[in-house]
Amino acid sequence: MASPIPAQFVPQNILLIKLRHHGDMLLTTPVINALRQRYPQANIDVLLYKETRPMLEAHPAIRQLHIIDRNWKKEGGWQKFRHEMALISAVRACRYDVVINLADQWRSAIITGLSGAPVRIGFAFAKRDNAFWRWCHNQQVPTTDHHSLHTVEQNMSALLPLGISADGAKASMHFSEPDRQKVQQLLSEAHINGPFVVLQPTSRWVFKCWEDEKMAQLIDALAAGGHTLVLTAAPDPHEMAMIRHIQSLCRSPNVISLAGQLSLPQLAALIDAAQLFIGVDSAPMHMAAALDTPCLALFGPTKLQHWRPWGDNNRVIWAGDYAPLPAPDSIDTKTDRRYLSAIPVEDVLAAARSLLHD
Template sequence: MATIPASFTPRTILVIKLRHHGDMLLTTPVINALRQRYPDASIDVLLYQETSPMLQAHPAIRHLHRIDRKWKKLGAWQQLKHELALVNAIRRSRYDLVINLADQWRSALITLISGAQERIGFAYNKRDNAFWRLCHNQLVAATSFNQLHTVEQNLLALSPLGIPTNHVPVSMHYAHQEWLATEQLLLQRGVNGPYVVIQPTSRWVFKCWDDEKMAALIDRLNQPDLKIVLTAAPDAKEMAMIEHILSLCRNPQVTTIAGQLSLTQLAALIDHARLFIGVDSAPMHMAAALQTPCVALFGPTKLQHWRPWGENNRVIWAGDYGPLPAPDSIDTQTERRYLSAIPVDDVVAAARSYLDA
């Protein structure tokens, strides 16, 4: 494949990533690096509708093209209409450069249909065929992915452009009114001073610590001038977990606003916190992006790929205390909690290292 000349200066750029909330946040270093290299370019992103709050306030992004996964429930004709409208919108944008960070056939086809002069993707082993090569005129080797953080994997896509990628931050943005709304909710809960945010929950139970240990941590952090604010998604299982943890707590400084915040309001909450404590989840990545001190509890997930990105955090890995199964062998629907081996004392010590600094 021909290399991209150094003189290439795109006016319009599309970045494609079709994954979960945390994945979307970890694309922001690519967006930030593109903005630095091409300050006058318009940068758009194609993503799933439900993940758009992660990027909707990013100042470098002009427009979000959204794929709603509910389209398929509308029937074949309605889904086709939405898909064609999306393709037409992308064609009308006349992109000079498309960077496909995804591995789906759908993302590759959209990359091709865009008509962009330069179309960058990854040379995945599972996509080693003529159609994938047709869709991209620049393919970047993915052979080093196992050794790289997800941020570093994404940034590799910029190598054909010769863009420097050292020390590019992950970033999370929200509107000021999101903080004002969150602040009012905190005041209603009696939180008018310093606070710690704890998100014990995940969409996958196997990523969670024991409720009893989480309650013990909350009790050990009891001090008169520090509130503990619990958060969670408005999912029935997550809300039940929060209620159970609260029932075990004796710390009078703990409160909950679980299930009551939008993702951008949660970002505002985390941004103003003294400390974030949580498990491997999107809010943990948000804390790292917002440079809020973060204590992250990990189990049998790929730590190299998903640890919080940045310097202001501490990872406590269950694998340091006992054997863990291989991440790819996990039944994600299991109720087993693989973080059980993590002792309360070590999490308390990590939290105190930030709170007492």
């Protein structure tokens, strides 16, 4: 059993590790914000995958980001080993007092164990119940109640050894002034000078998406009510094709597409300026919730308890309230089936109008 951390312990250098997708990285920000509040003078660094860097690079509480590039493995075994050793050397050179590993991968555990930090916090995952995992993490946090907790609450529980509770946990998304100016320029070029609604119908996983026809009906109904609609999506060819199809089904000219034109921080700046965000279970949905923009989220067979938008200014419409859904863990993520199809347009429209105070 690890010794309790003394109440007077005040770390100067802290490393947070999370190796997951964009939305997961955003949901680490409550941990970063809580650490900044408790230790205002500490240096806080984060280790993450290269592609998720835009989610955190503008966060004012973070000193530096350590990067793992998934393309290292394409360079061959020796080069990959050199990259990994250089990363561990860079971590050790920072002389961290605390490393908090929010990940379950062996890679993150090894980096934690070799960091040299006197306090190394990790989760006591059942699948990692062995001596090496315990050596890597000399403070282990139980995960027995994680099934009933939101991802934010799961992440925040890692701070329990430091005496920091999950009360008031707040996510945040940050962007730069040039990002905001770029968005204003694009809106001006599209002749959008007043309020607007952002719709992100796409996801990297099609099974999380609503039907294109219903999205187009929603857009036309909102446009008929005088609202300006802005469509967004990642530059992925499949997502761009979905946007084009939705546009082809819309009768209203009052819809603009900025799909594929924005970086993630620029998308955050757009959402921050919007009246309302409407989207599916995705990183932009979490961004809207973190920015406190009113958020209407459409969910299908995802673990709603874990991934619903975090905050008070959100509304969720769940396909499971209209028809049976398969268990989330049973989904073939490569399927083209759209499990949100049971959600009726009129219910989404009514929720949108309510959030818009129409």
